[in-house]
Amino acid sequence: MIDIITQTLKESVAAKEAAIRDNGQRIIETAHLMATCLMAGGKILLFGNGGSAADAQHIAAEFMNRFQTERIPLAAIALTTDTSIITSIGNDYHFDEIFTKQVMGLGRKNDVAIGITTSGNSPNVVKALTVASQRGMHTVAFTGRGGKAVEIADTALTVPLGNTARIQESHILMGHMLCDLVDRILFPENF
DSSP states (O other), rough: HHHHHHHHHHHHHHHHHHHHHHHHHHHHHHHHHHHHHHHHOOOOEEETTTTTHHHHHHHHOOOSOOOOOOOOOOOOTTTTHHHHHHHHHHHTOOGGGTOOOOHHHHTTTTTTTEEEEESSOHHHHHHHHOOOOOOOTTEEEEEOOOOHHHSSEEEEEEEOSSSHHHHHHHHHHHHHHHHHHHHHOGGGGOO
């Protein structure tokens, strides 16, 4: 079993290295975009399914509470957390609309919408990114190798693998990097 653990670690490190090598400049640009949005009074909307829903909630919490430094809350909302909203939309319309209707109700021009989908093809994430773009929001897709979300989003942060676990581990690393960089841009006096 130690060999399995060691191999998993090697794969995880390699995935993260590839993701950062491929996306480093886009991470910096996305951090500046998010900081500009927040400085202007905008908000960040995050969404995804399953483990990606958990990642959306995790990243939103880092912005709303704090990441590594004490600072004011930053406006970030995970669209994955309100079961009454999600189930009513899913029941009355379709599961593919659970994020779209929330983007329509909460999103404003120049807000940032971050859709997280390891396949890049989750219908509800793709639809929400499309609607966000139509509303003048800045769109970011966290994906694996690609998919429809990459074609729709203004910026795509991709992990060039097919292994869902390694993709999700890389996504949360990039999410943490965005939290750190946004804090450094907005609150340089804390560093």
